[in-house]
Amino acid sequence: MSSIGTLAFDEFGRPFIIIRDQDKKKRLTGIDALKSHILAAKAVANTIRTSLGPKGLDKMMVSADGDITVTNDGATILQKMEVEHQVARLLVQLSQSQDDEIGDGTTGVVVLAGALLEQAEQLLDKGIHPIRIADGFDMAAHCAIENLERIAESFPVSDREQLVRVAMTTLGSKIVNKCHRQFAEIAVDAVMAVANLERRDVNFELIKVEGKQGAKLEDTMLVKGVIVDKDMSHPQMPKELKDVKLAILTCPFEPPKPKTKHKLDVTSVEDFEALRKYEADKFEEMVDQVKATGANLVICQWGFDDEANHLLLQKQLPAVRWVGGPEIELIAIATGGRIVPRFSELSADKLGRAGSVRELNFGTTKDRMLVIEECHNSKAVTIFIRGGNKMIVDEAKRSLHDALCVIRNLVKDSRVVYGGGAAEISCALAVAQEADKGLGSLEQYPFRAFADALEAIPLALAENSGLPPIETVTAVKSRQAKEGNPYLGIDCNHCGMNDMKTQHVLETLASKKQQIMLASQLVRMILKIDDIHSPAEPMGAQ
Numbered sequence: 159m160s161s162i163g164t165l166a167f168d169e170f171g172r173p174f175i176i177i178r179d180q181d182k183k184k185r186l187t188g189i190d191a192l193k194s195h196i197l198a199a200k201a202v203a204n205t206i207r208t209s210l211g212p213k214g215l216d217k218m219m220v221s222a223d224g225d226i227t228v229t230n231d232g233a234t235i236l237q238k239m240e241v242e243h244q245v246a247r248l249l250v251q252l253s254q255s256q257d258d259e260i261g262d263g264t265t266g267v268v269v270l271a272g273a274l275l276e277q278a279e280q281l282l283d284k285g286i287h288p289i290r291i292a293d294g295f296d297m298a299a300h301c302a303i304e305n306l307e308r309i310a311e312s313f314p315v316s317d318r319e320q321l322v323r324v325a326m327t328t329l330g331s332k333i334v335n336k337c338h339r340q341f342a343e344i345a346v347d348a349v350m351a352v353a354n355l356e357r358r359d360v361n362f363e364l365i366k367v368e369g370k371q372g373a374k375l376e377d378t379m380l381v382k383g384v385i386v387d388k389d390m391s392h393p394q395m396p397k398e399l400k401d402v403k404l405a406i407l408t409c410p411f412e413p414p415k416p417k418t419k420h421k422l423d424v425t426s427v428e429d430f431e432a433l434r435k436y437e438a439d440k441f442e443e444m445v446d447q448v449k450a451t452g453a454n455l456v457i458c459q460w461g462f463d464d465e466a467n468h469l470l471l472q473k474q475l476p477a478v479r480w481v482g483g484p485e486i487e488l489i490a491i492a493t494g495g496r497i498v499p500r501f502s503e504l505s506a507d508k509l510g511r512a513g514s515v516r517e518l519n520f521g522t523t524k525d526r527m528l529v530i531e532e533c534h535n536s537k538a539v540t541i542f543i544r545g546g547n548k549m550i551v552d553e554a555k556r557s558l559h560d561a562l563c564v565i566r567n568l569v570k571d572s573r574v575v576y577g578g579g580a581a582e583i584s585c586a587l588a589v590a591q592e593a594d595k596g597l598g599s600l601e602q603y604p605f606r607a608f609a610d611a612l613e614a615i616p617l618a619l620a621e622n623s624g625l626p627p628i629e630t631v632t633a634v635k636s637r638q639a640k641e642g643n644p645y646l647g648i649d650c651n652h653c654g655m656n657d658m659k660t661q662h663v664l665e666t667l668a669s670k671k672q673q674i675m676l677a678s679q680l681v682r683m684i685l686k687i688d689d690i691h692s693p694a695e696p697m698g699a700q
Contacts, residue, residue: 187689192282195684196275198243202250203272205239206232210265211619212330212650228549230331231556232265233257245684252680256672261563262328263669266615271677273614277607278685286603292682294604298589299678301605302612303671305588306581309644310573310667315355321346321568323662325561327577330651330663332557333550337376341554344380344541345561351382351539353569360566366488366540367558369551370527372520373544378554381540383533384492386485388478389517389526391467395476397517402530404510405453406486406495410460411477412441441466444501445473451506455515457481457489478528489530492538510534564666573667576658578647579616581670583635586612608678616648623650 164176208215209230219227219238227238236250249268256267274295281291313320325342334341352364368385390397424430448456456470456477470477481489490497495510513532520526541558545551568574575581586609593605613631620630630648634656638646645659653661 189282191688191690192288192685193279194690195245195687196279198246199249199275199684200272202236202239202241202246203268203275206235206265207269207272207618208622209235210269210331210615211622211648212335213623214265214331215622216333226549227552228333229553229556230265230333231553231560232268234556236264236268244690245687248680248684252676256676260567260666260669260672262560262567262666263673267673267677269614269618270611270673271680273611274608274677274681275684276614277611278681281603281607284603286600288685288688290600291604291607292685294601295608295678295681297601298592298605298608299674301589301592302585302608302674305585306575306667306670306674307573309581309584310575312573315353315569315572318346318350320574320664321350321565324568324574324664324666325565327663327665328561328564329557332560333553334375334557337378340376341378341558342561344378345558346565347380348539348541349562349565349569352537353566355569358570360569362562362566364488364491364538365562366538367543367555368527368540369543369545369555370520370525371545371548371551372523375543375545375550375554377544379542381529381531381542383512383529383531383540384485384488384538385518385540385542386478386481386489386528386530388481388528390528391462391477391479392471394471399455399476399515400513402455402512402515403451403453404455404457404489404493404495404512404515404530405448405451405504405508406457406490406493406497406510407501407504408459408486408497408499409501410462411444411456411458411479411501412460412462412466438465438469441469442473445470445475447501448504449473449475451504451509453509457486459483459486488538492530492533494534564669567666567668571666571668574664575667575670576645576647577663577665578650578656578658578661579619579631579634580638580645580647580658580663581665582612582615583631583638583647584644585674586610587635587639619648619650623648623652625649 165173166176167173209217209232214230216228216230217235219235221238227234229235233253233256236253241247241250249271252271253264253268257264278291282288315321322342325345326338329335329338329341332338348365349360353360366384368387424433454475456475458477458479459481461479486497490510493510493512496508498504498508511534512530515528515530518527518529543551543554543558545554589605589612590609593602593609616631616634617627620627625648634646634648637656638644646656647658647663649656651661655661
């Protein structure tokens with residue numbers, strides 16, 4: 159008992175516990191605790207609200223080390239922010255789980271969660287119990303998801319143009335949007351090259367994304383093979399090879415060394431010459447053994463000394479050294495070769511095959527990269543991104559990751575809904591209609607609040623596009639209600655029309671469903687917390 163407090167008795171002999179260190183604790187209970195949570199969540203949601211949509215603005219995050227990140231990806235912004243409030247951290251994790259599961263919609267899910275909590279605050283002020291609000295939100299979320307499945311459209315995964323349009327919608331809000339048709343095509347071609355359409359699965363490990371600053375975004379290319387950040391071990395080795403047979407070695411490519419602790423004493427010049435000749439003969443024998451298998455390029459995980467390098471040049475056997483483990487594996491998958499861990503196991507059937515291996519040069523710099531193309535197994539691809547500076551290259555990588563994830567989701571489930579807030583307005587109308595059908599008396603309030611919260615996405619899109627938000631959303635909403643057309647959304651690109659089907663603004667059904675489910679689950683979790691115990695701030699802290 160002494161560890162948590164002391165037992166005492168009042169004047170009538172009734173026991174009670176005096177809990178220790180209560181003066182050092184800070185406590186919020188009931189409605190104050192809920193208001194504190196909602197305030198923190200709204201602050202986080204409002205921070206990234208301006209990053210939503212094709213006209214959304216970027217954020218610059220500066221770390222304690224001075225590293226700068228410029229991005230409008232919701233998950234990246236929240237990850238880089240130093241959030242201390244416990245509930246605000248839950249929103250960071252919400253955005254991260256959307257990124258891990260879907261890869262896109264990380265900003266939208268946080269904006270939706272913030273809007274739901276804002277509506278919940280008004281219901282709490284009316285005196286409705288938090289659990290009744292949470293239950294009502296859950297029922298409204300199911301109603302919204304049913305409506306999404308009703309308005310969703312499907313298309314065959316073989317329809318490349320539709321896939322490119324969905325990828326273009328994803329990339330429309332990114333820094334790469336000036337060449338987003340090119341990036342969308344690269345993302346689609348990369349995913350379809352490695353996709354297993356029978357299992358409806360995509361192995362992302364076969365897609366490697368490399369970046370190099372310099373040149374411009376338009377120089378980004380898709381390589382049906384592997385790019386390795388290495389060059390030939392000797393500057394006089396050929397820079398381009400055709401019909402290549404690769405020996406992929408993870409064993410040391412050098413003369414054998416004694417593996418015991420015995421030392422070798424060299425007492426005369428003749429002994430030293432004999433030892434040097436033995437090493438040279440041994441290495442020559444190893445080179446001849448590699449050439450005998452038919453290999454005309456050696457990829458080594460380990461290095462070899464300059465003498466060995468010179469001998470390789472003399473024997474006309476090009477080599478690449480110090481290639482990392484993941485790259486070795488990718489080269490083996492792409493070329494259909496086998497990784498050789500022991501030199502004695504090397505044979506002709508373990509060689510990889512590639513149509514060409516060439517060195518890439520970059521302007522006036524000494525940087526070089528190897529491109530292995532026309533591989534035996536075309537299922538390994540590399541996206542090589544160029545950009546004016548490191549920040550642009552990093553943001554382009556994040557943008558492409560989103561596009562790749564979206565195409566992967568379409569391979570798994572090819573149903574799409576229309577973007578520009580069209581799906582959210584349609585769901586808001588469906589949820590509001592359900593509330594009018596005579597639900598249980600109290601459930602009507604959370605249903606209508608949920609419908610209002612769904613409109614936060616089109617409102618933010620209109621505001622970020624420089625349109626009058628309330629006028630624009632109400633006009634589109636009334637047209638949707640009159641015409642029964644779920645494809646009408648916010649004209650963010652100022653095309654002069656609201657039909658998202660004609661504008662080809664497409665989003666995956668999986669992403670929209672996940673956003674509504676995750677946001678409503680998080681709001682339920684927050685509404686159930688009514689008591690916070692936390693350490694008080696130390697004396698003198700601001």
